[in-house]
Amino acid sequence: MGHTITEKILLKHTKAKEIHPGEFIDVKIDLCLGNDLTAPFAIEEFEKSGAKKVFDKKKVVLVPDHFAPAKDMRSANQCKVLTHFAKKYGIKNYFEIGRMGIEHALLPEMGLVMPGDLIIGADSHTCTYGALGAFSTGVGSTDLAAAMIRGEAWFKVPESMKFIFFGRLNKWVGGKDLILHLIGNIGVDGARYMAMEFCGETIEGLDMDNRLAMCNMAIEAGGKNGIIAPDRIAKKYINSIKKRPRPGKGKYYSSDPDAKYFKVLEYDVRKIEPLVACPDLPSNVRPVKALRNVAVDQVVIGSCTNGRISDLRLAAKILRGRRIKSNVRLIVIPATQKIYLEAVAEGLAKVFVEAGGVFSTPTCGPCLGGHMGILAEGEVAIATTNRNFTGRMGHPKSQVYLSNPAVAAASAVKGRIAHPAEIV
């Protein structure tokens, strides 16, 4: 019996000679990650355990990105826990303000993620790295503590679901729309505990930023990981990274033709138009066209889903030479310092500011109701982020709609949810 790409990576990282879905295994990890919200708990457990050192100074990554740059004194204290821990145990991959970025944009960009890796992170969107052909999944703080000590984690081998996308993408449709369509189709628990494998001719033609956006939201369907078999696009992405901190070029796995799947679903992307997930579940998906009467107070373009350079270019395409509606707040957040500099060099930052928006330093900030754009009671936002749960961006009686960057930018111009074609 053949194996899926996910099974092959798990098998490579465990002592077991053979694995089957449903079995429990201990695996060696290539990298583990924590942030300013989840690492303090892990560090507390680490210290309590009496551990004297981390298993590998190069394989622990700490990124203060959620409530950083520190939004208040208590957040500052949380960030300080990371700084101290990094110093005390000689953590090589600690990213201080000025060098940090949103973790799931930063790690691939820094060359810390390689195809074939097994990565865990105390952040649910760690599934993002599957876009590079790694097995990567979110865990909790205690898992992170244990991983920092032993370099291992426990897993149930997941069953796999295959999602085949075919056809040519419509204009203004990207990876975000594909994943929203999928989540709308199977629901927020449609892939619970499953490995989600994205493939087909459409995926093969997607650039890395769009692939990262898709794998990022695997968790929103309940998935354990999202994964795309690494190909020449992944290779080109890896090769473009200067001064890679990891030796080697990674391992390029793909699923066997006779691998077993729990379910195989096919999507004709020619039928997919720009989509919006309405409050308060990512599965509550409707076409943009059906929501043109929804007025918005705030537009957020950024996050680990859509804060990459191609996302900003797309938003700028809509906003160039235009002003946003006078009663709307536009907040644009490049995901990393590199993306920030690129956006400045390409004149995108100028486009956003001249349109009437703000251009922020990298942070997860508003996505999870942290800072940099919290919603007041009754306010409505459209955001390129990944969650629209009750109170996610602020007041429990505020609302969040999710979309791709072009739709978000168009909505800022119109002051209501808008299709990019209404503007350009």
Added chain:
Amino acid sequence: MIYKGRVHKFGDDVNTDLILPARHMVTTDKAELARHCMEDADKNFAKKVKAGDIIVAGKNFGCGSSREHAPVAIKACGISCVIAESFARIFFRNSINIGLPIVESKEASKEIRNNDVVKVDTKTGVIKNLKTKKKYRIGKYPPFMERIINSGGLMNSIKKRTA
């Protein structure tokens, strides 16, 4: 183990932002996290909970963020056990890792009502609704998880293994 308490009933897809809003993730103080448990769903939830009480919810309980603060807040506010039709995977492993008892039963999740008093016996694998007298079967944990649970969580289980 046996857990007995009054039921607090919730619906489907209760997410971790609802269980513990991110704005309170500025501390690792468990008592403080407990005070904010479920506050966006019910402002007085933490005050209403009496030690031993039980949460009964629908499918996909704990979906969303990986924050361990969510099961920690539930445990620290006095909830002894969570019964749901199903759990989201990170919430599930976090609960196992920190020693918050969670059990799955579709029937129990559907039929048990708010304020009922129920008894969960994880050894015999039975949930009993003391009000309606109805019993529900729960599956056993796989031995791998049982080891973690019986050690009192992942960190203790590691200590035992490496000792």
